[in-house]
Amino acid sequence: MKGFIYKEFLHIFRDPRTMLILFGMPIVQVLLFGFAITNEINNAGIAILDESKDEMSIALTDKLLASGYFTLKENLRSRDEIEAVFRKGNTSLVVVFEPQFSSRFIREGQAAVQLIADASDPNTAHLLSVFASGIIRDFSGDISIINKPPLTIRIQTNMLYNPELKGVFMFVPGTITVLLMLISAMMTSISIAKEKEMGTMEVLLVSPLKTWQIVSGKVVPYILLSFINALIILLLAYTVFAMPLRGSLLLLLAESILFIVMALTMGIFISTISNTQQQAMLLSMFALMLPTILLSGFIFPVENMPDALQYLSHVMPSKWFIVIIKQIMLKGLGITYFWKETLILALMTAFFLIMSIRKFNVRLA
Template structure:
C-alpha cells in the first residue's frame, strides 16, 4: 500500500512539474468552454435583414417593431421597391427579407388569413433555417396576442415549442460535449502517453523487475488523472454555471458519479492504447485519430446522429462519448434522474469492463 502511495506521489510530481501537461490539463477545458460558449455558438444574433412593407398598416408596423426589438435581427433597410430585394441579397450582408403584401391588416381581419413572404439567404442553410424559425416564432407570438384581444381566432398557427431549450441556446449542447471531449483528451491521451513514456525511457523495465505488481503500475498511473479529471469537471461546471449561466438542473451527485464512470472508461481506453504501442508519438496519434475524432464527430455533439447514414449510426454506438453525452445532457439540461439513463450507464459500464479485461489480458501476455 505504501508502495502504491509512493508511486502516485511520483506521478503527481511528473504532472505538476511539466508545464505543458498542466496547460493541456487545465488550460484546455477553460479555453474550450469559453470558445464554444461564446464564439462558436450556433445561435445567430443580430442578423441583418431588410423589410419591404407594402401595407404600412397597424399589423405590419406592430410586427416590424417586434422583429426590430428582437436581438436576433437588425433591420438594415426599409425597402421601397420590389427589385430592391434582390439587390439587397447581392450585397451578401443581408440574411433575410420580410415582405408584407398590401392590405395585410385588412386581409388578416376580414379573411382571417394573411401571408407574409419570408426570403432567406440559403447559402448557409443552417443559419437560414435558424432565422426562419426565429421569425416564424415572432409572427406566431403576434398571432397569439391578436387572438387574445379578439375572440375570433384569426389563423391557426402551428405551435412550435423548443423543448428544454426555449431560447434555442447554443451553449446547452456544448457544455456536455466539451466535458466529453476534455475528459477523452485528458484521460485517454495523457494516460497513454505517460505509460508509454516509461517504456520509451526504459524506466518501465526497471519497474517491472521490481517487486511492484505490474498491474499496480498501471493503476498508480491512472489515479492522478482520475483526480485531476474530477477537478476539471468542477472547473467546467463552475464556468458553465457562472460564466455561461447554464444551471445544472439535475442531481449534482449523479452528475459526478456518471462523470467518474466515464473517466474510468477513458482511462481504460488509455491503458489499452498504452499497452498496444511503444512510442509516445504512436500513442498520441492513436488517441487523437481513434478516440478524439470519433468523440468530436460521432457523439452527436457536433452533428446530429439521426442525420447520419445508417452505417455511421451503427458505428456511433461504440463511441463511449455518445452515451456520456446523452447522460450529461439528460442530467444537466433536462434534469432527469437515474431512471432515464440507466441504459446508457449500463452500456458505458460494459465498454469499460471490456477494455479493462482486454488490457489485463494483453498486459499479462506481454510481460509473461
C-alpha cells in the first residue's frame, strides 16, 4: 500500500503536464474568473450634463462620483452632445440635471434628474441606473431630513451577504467546485485508465493486491493533492479578492473533503468503463466538466432554467456543493442549515463507490 502510494506520487511529480494541470490551472482559473469574467460594476464611465450648476447639483455629482461605481469621463454643455459621448464608447451613463435644480427642489419639493443609459449592454445599463437612482434617492432623503417638512417615501434596497454585488463571490465557489471535480475525477480516471492502456494493470491484477488496495493506492495521492488545491484557491480568494469567510473553516474543509471523495469515486467509476486514457478524459470532460459549469448554477442561475434542466441540475453533485460553500463562506451558517445538501453528497459518494466496486473487474474485460 505504502509503496503503491509512493509510486503514484512519483508518476505525478515526474510528469510536467500533470503537475501543470494540478497546480498551474487552479491559480490561473481563479484569477481568470475573479478578474476577467465578472459582471459587477466598477468604475463605469459617466458623463454629466448639469444645466443648473448650483450648490445642490454639484453636491449630488460629488456623491455619485464618491460612490466608487462611477468615474467622470466628461462634463457636457448641451443635450446635443449626449449622443456623441455615447458614440465614443467609454461612457455608459449620462446624468442630466434640469435648470434651477436646487431652487426647484426647495420651493416645489421636487426636482428632476434624468438618467440616460447606453442599453446596448442591457445588463450593465440596468445595473447602472439602479445604482445611480439608489444614490440619488439616498441624497434626496438626506436633504429631506435636514429640511424636515414633506415626508418622502424612502425605498431602501439591501443587497444581503454580498452588498457590493461582487461577482467574484459567486465565481470562487464555482471555481473551487469545477477544479476539485476536474482534478479529482479526471486525474484519477486517467491514471487508472493509463494502467490499463500500458498493460501494467495486467501485472497488478496477477498479484495478491485486492481491488480496494489498487483503488485506494490510486486515490489517496489525489485526495491529498486536491485538498492542497482547495486550500490554495481559498487562500487566493481570501487574499486577492478579499472573499469573506464568515462560517467555520473546519466545516468548509470537511465539506470539501466530502466533495473530493465524491468526485474521486466518480473518477473511479469512469475508469471502470473506459479502457484508454483518451476515453477517460473525454468522458470526464463531457460527463463532468460541462454539466458542472453549465448546470450547477455556477454561471447561469438554476432558477432561470427550463424545468427539465432544473431537474437535471439536481443530479449534479456540484450544484449542492456550491450551495454549501456559499452558505458557509458568505452567510456563515452551520451544518444545521445544509445537512440536506451534505446528505445528498454523501449518498452520491456511496452510490458511486458501490457502483465502481461492482464494476471494477478483478480480471481483464
